[in-house]
Amino acid sequence: MGDRFDVIVVGAGPAGTSCAYTAAKSGLNVLLIERGEYPGSKNVMGGILYRKQMEEIIPEFWKEAPLERPVVEQRFWFMDRESMVTSSYKGLEWGREPYNNFTVLRAKFDQWFASKAVEQGALLINETVVTECIVEDGRVVGVRTDRPDGDVYADVVVLADGVNSLLGKSLGFHKEWKPDEVALTVMEVMNLPKKTINERFNVEDNQGVSIEIFGDSTQGLLGTAFLYTNKDSLNIGVGTTLSGMIKKKLKPYHLLEYVKTHPMVKPYLEGGETAEYLAHLIPEGGYKSVPRLVGDGVVIVGDAAQFVNAIHREGSNMAMSSGKMAAEAIVRAKEIGDFTERTLDHYRKELYRSFVGKDLKKYKDVTHTFEDHPQYMADYIPMLNKAANKFFTVDGSPKKQKQSDIIKGFTKDKGKITVARDLIRAWKVMK
Amino acid sequence: MHILVCIKQVPDTKIIKVNPKTNTLDRSSAPAILNPYDAHAVEEAVRLRKIYGGKVTVLSMGPPQARNAIRKCVEIGADEGILISDRRFAGADTLATSYALFKAVEKIQKTDGVDLILCGKHAIDGDTGQTGPGVARRLGIPPLTCVIRVEDVDVENRTLKVHRKVEEGYEVIASTLPSLLTVEKEINEVSWAPLPNMIRAARYEPSVWNVDDLDDVDIKQLGLKGSPTIVGKMWPPEKSKGAKMISGDPADQTVAVMKIFMKEQELFTKAGRKN
Numbered sequence: 001m002g003d004r005f006d007v008i009v010v011g012a013g014p015a016g017t018s019c020a021y022t023a024a025k026s027g028l029n030v031l032l033i034e035r036g037e038y039p040g041s042k043n044v045m046g047g048i049l050y051r052k053q054m055e056e057i058i059p060e061f062w063k064e065a066p067l068e069r070p071v072v073e074q075r076f077w078f079m080d081r082e083s084m085v086t087s088s089y090k091g092l093e094w095g096r097e098p099y100n101n102f103t104v105l106r107a108k109f110d111q112w113f114a115s116k117a118v119e120q121g122a123l124l125i126n127e128t129v130v131t132e133c134i135v136e137d138g139r140v141v142g143v144r145t146d147r148p149d150g151d152v153y154a155d156v157v158v159l160a161d162g163v164n165s166l167l168g169k170s171l172g173f174h175k176e177w178k179p180d181e182v183a184l185t186v187m188e189v190m191n192l193p194k195k196t197i198n199e200r201f202n203v204e205d206n207q208g209v210s211i212e213i214f215g216d217s218t219q220g221l222l223g224t225a226f227l228y229t230n231k232d233s234l235n236i237g238v239g240t241t242l243s244g245m246i247k248k249k250l251k252p253y254h255l256l257e258y259v260k261t262h263p264m265v266k267p268y269l270e271g272g273e274t275a276e277y278l279a280h281l282i283p284e285g286g287y288k289s290v291p292r293l294v295g296d297g298v299v300i301v302g303d304a305a306q307f308v309n310a311i312h313r314e315g316s317n318m319a320m321s322s323g324k325m326a327a328e329a330i331v332r333a334k335e336i337g338d339f340t341e342r343t344l345d346h347y348r349k350e351l352y353r354s355f356v357g358k359d360l361k362k363y364k365d366v367t368h369t370f371e372d373h374p375q376y377m378a379d380y381i382p383m384l385n386k387a388a389n390k391f392f393t394v395d396g397s398p399k400k401q402k403q404s405d406i407i408k409g410f411t412k413d414k415g416k417i418t419v420a421r422d423l424i425r426a427w428k429v430m431k
Numbered sequence: 432m433h434i435l436v437c438i439k440q441v442p443d444t445k446i447i448k449v450n451p452k453t454n455t456l457d458r459s460s461a462p463a464i465l466n467p468y469d470a471h472a473v474e475e476a477v478r479l480r481k482i483y484g485g486k487v488t489v490l491s492m493g494p495p496q497a498r499n500a501i502r503k504c505v506e507i508g509a510d511e512g513i514l515i516s517d518r519r520f521a522g523a524d525t526l527a528t529s530y531a532l533f534k535a536v537e538k539i540q541k542t543d544g545v546d547l548i549l550c551g552k553h554a555i556d557g558d559t560g561q562t563g564p565g566v567a568r569r570l571g572i573p574p575l576t577c578v579i580r581v582e583d584v585d586v587e588n589r590t591l592k593v594h595r596k597v598e599e600g601y602e603v604i605a606s607t608l609p610s611l612l613t614v615e616k617e618i619n620e621v622s623w624a625p626l627p628n629m630i631r632a633a634r635y636e637p638s639v640w641n642v643d644d645l646d647d648v649d650i651k652q653l654g655l656k657g658s659p660t661i662v663g664k665m666w667p668p669e670k671s672k673g674a675k676m677i678s679g680d681p682a683d684q685t686v687a688v689m690k691i692f693m694k695e696q697e698l699f700t701k702a703g704r705k706n
């Protein structure tokens with residue numbers, strides 16, 4: 001019989017590390033197993049880290065964590081082929097403590113975060129793949145790894161193994177995700193001198209910009225592109241539901257190429273050198289796709305449990321909060337010495353009571369609705385651009401005339417009723 | 432049998448960047464790893480321990496982060512690790528390094544006795560291969576470099592046999608215990624560490640010694656002061672032109688290769704026939 005721990009956490013991403021950190025800090029004996037060469041070596045994220053949930057784990061983390069830039073400006077682009085309508089907010093208070101959110105590079109951030117869990121007493125093992133859960137009498141009692149003598153046992157196993165969660169699947173907690181439950185995202189890190197970034201994005205050294213791009217960036221498919229500023233590099237990426245890509249027979253890297261060479265985007269990237277090319281799935285099934293979360297001796301957290309708010313591109317924060325809540329439930333279970341589903345279910349209850357459960361519920365129909373009704377991305381964004389063009393082009397026609405033309409333009413092709421119905425539907429799923 | 436392995440943490444020179452102005456290595460651009468040759472030395476020590484029993488201790492000089500390289504050795508199967516770490520060691524060339532290691536070996540010998548010392552052939556950040564032999568000479572034991580096989584270790588009669596890689600093959604040498612061997616990569620394959628070793632390594636805290644923990648140290652022979660090496664000039668190695676890739680099905684490839692031979696070696700040509 002191999003070593004024994006209170007908790008084994010599989011996967012050192014934000015979910016797993018938060019869980020390991022919290023459990024170790026409470027004095028539990030924690031083993032954190034990561035398949036990558038080091039935590040973060042294989043992890044992909046657009047790069048927005050939210051201050052709030054991170055701070056709940058490590059207060060004032062910004063004083064020592066390897067962050068890129070605090071985001072002081074969020075821009076939204078509604079892009080057509082040769083135009084865009086934009087909206088943005090810039091607030092310099094976001095550039096000061098306590099900040100709002102930060103751009104990060106996961107390879108650096110995850111490594112640092114995991115080292116903090118180790119400081120709390122968790123044991124971290126890299127380059128080790130967990131191949132299955134060891135189940136005895138319907139109870140998860142440990143994990144099997146790909147190493148010789150690779151079995152190791154614990155009271156509770158936490159599955160924080162990311163979007164594919166082969167382990168969750170093998171326990172029968174969920175089936176293979178359907179193509180409309182995941183988004184395929186590709187991104188590049190492009191090196192660009194700090195000075196150039198500052199000038200191009202109109203910021204100073206310690207200020208960052210996030211840009212979310214809708215519309216032509218996904219050629220009308222449900223999805224978004226993003227452009228974020230790091231210290232001396234940019235993250236540019238694009239993702240759409242897997243089902244959309246399959247339907248349109250699009251190759252992800254073609255789509256990224258399309259975004260990079262789009263006339264609205266290209267000038268921002270000029271002179272950038274591609275340092276990394278990354279591809280990853282994002283769980284976007286939302287509330288309805290959340291699998292079973294708890295079993296005897298096992299809980300599932302983060303992407304592995306589909307905890308992503310696709311509308312607000314929040315994933316890492318939900319991962320962290322779920323990891324922390326799982327750890328708290330395990331600490332509680334340890335106190336009473338009972339690790340059955342009934343006790344661990346505390347985690348599920350707390351989760352649904354928290355912002356994770358509430359936000360997932362609020363947007364439960366969004367992805368599905370937009371997926372079934374492609375007109376939002378494909379038609380309305382071009383229409384918005386046409387309207388803006390018409391309104392701002394000085395051609396001698398009175399503004400009143402322009403307004404009525406614009407409204408006619410909106411309803412001409414579809415009819416008033418269809419447009420009204422689309423608006424109500426969108427309002428309903430977003431409200 | 433007590434086997435001591437001298438190891439070093441090095442920047443991964445496969446991916447390291449060279450500062451184009453000073454031609455020095457930009458150490459922050461590459462992760463720190465266990466010198467790959469040293470991994471083979473540890474593996475060999477562990478293999479010998481399995482046969483002859485005893486203990487494997489690793490010894491390293493370096494900054495506090497070098498503890499991670501020692502943990503890597505524990506993953507491979509080392510029993511103990513000692514790091515000698517002190518600002519007064521800093522800036523050492525191979526002469527000063529071998530002196531410091533020698534002093535540490537002396538101290539280990541006093542309590543444990545050392546039957547065999549293994550080192551990697553060289554460290555990939557310096558490629559000198561001088562430190563191992565330097566330690567051997569100071570200890571007054573035979574240095575055997577470029578070893579590709581160890582056999583017939585006789586702990587009782589204090590002898591062993593090794594195969595040394597030489598230009599045109601290998602030579603077999605009998606030596607006495609203790610000897611110091613520096614090993615080539617082909618001596619073994621570093622095995623996939625078992626999980627218990629990984630867990631032990633994650634927990635493991637090596638002993639850390641500073642200069643004052645060693646006995647009778649001549650401070651003048653340590654660190655920068657003890658390092659007569661002068662770097663005259665540095666330049667990056669010329670970039671190799673790269674190999675020519677030949678593709679196509681096997682028949683195409685054969686034809687392409689034959690064409691090159693015929694041209695370059697002047698095979699089947701009038702000029703070639705004369706040679």
Ligand SMILES: Cc1cc2nc3c(=O)[nH]c(=O)nc-3n(C[C@H](O)[C@H](O)[C@H](O)COP(=O)(O)OP(=O)(O)OC[C@H]3O[C@@H](n4cnc5c(N)ncnc54)[C@H](O)[C@@H]3O)c2cc1C
Pocket residue numbers: 010011012013014015016033034035036039040042043044045046047048049050128129130131160161162163185186187237239279280281282301302303304307308313314315316317319
């Ligand atoms: C392109 C892209 C952009 C994104 N942008 C943002 C953003 O801007 N903001 C945001 O908050 N979220 C974003 N997300 C989502 C965010 O990345 C995820 O929600 C978050 O990483 C989930 O964390 P996790 O710990 O659950 O999973 P992961 O980060 O995927 O970590 C899982 C870990 O488990 C390891 N692992 C997996 N299987 C095994 C195994 N069998 N054995 C051992 N180890 C294993 C993996 O190597 C990995 O380290 C983005 C995602 C993508 C793909």
